[in-house]
Amino acid sequence: MRQIWTFLVIIISILTLGCSSKFMHEEKLITGIYCGNCPIRNCSPVLIITNECTRIDTSDDFFFGDGSKMSEPEESVRVSDSLHQQIKKLLNEVPSSFNGLDERIGCPDCIDQCGYYISNGVHSSRIDPHECEKEIEVFMQKVKKAVKLCKLEILE
Secondary structure, eight states, X not given: XXXXXXXXXXXXXXXXXXXXXXXXXXXXXXXXXXXXXXSSSOOSOEEEEESSOEEEEOSSHHHHSSSSOOOOGGXXXXXXXXXXXXXXXXXXXXXXXXXXXXSEESOTTTTSOOEEEEEOSSOEEXXXXXXXXXXXXXXXXXXXXXXXXXXXXXXX
């Protein structure tokens, strides 16, 4: 009996570590929409998508802290595996033009139009929605839909 419990603890530990906040050895995508002129919190949700799991961070800390860190893992919420299976398709749908983009396109969120953020762990870009390529806009609409699904799930 003790061996079974030990085995289960090991399996659960491996599964939990597979969705750690480090994302060291796997493909990842961090993306979201940020809006600075927002009187309440949760205006700048970020999706953290890997092959193993999807997390949503609604704390606003990623964009409005020092702008370079994800909130602590306890502040982000792991979505269900069934929702993750739908969302992880975004990993393969990042526009081919993304890696060639500048770190900043236009003036994101300068005139309350919000801004788009995309990062694959190697390259990141903050994008003005009024000045982005059609391919990026189509992708960000998919991100918006994924954020909405995540928010609906975590509010249930």
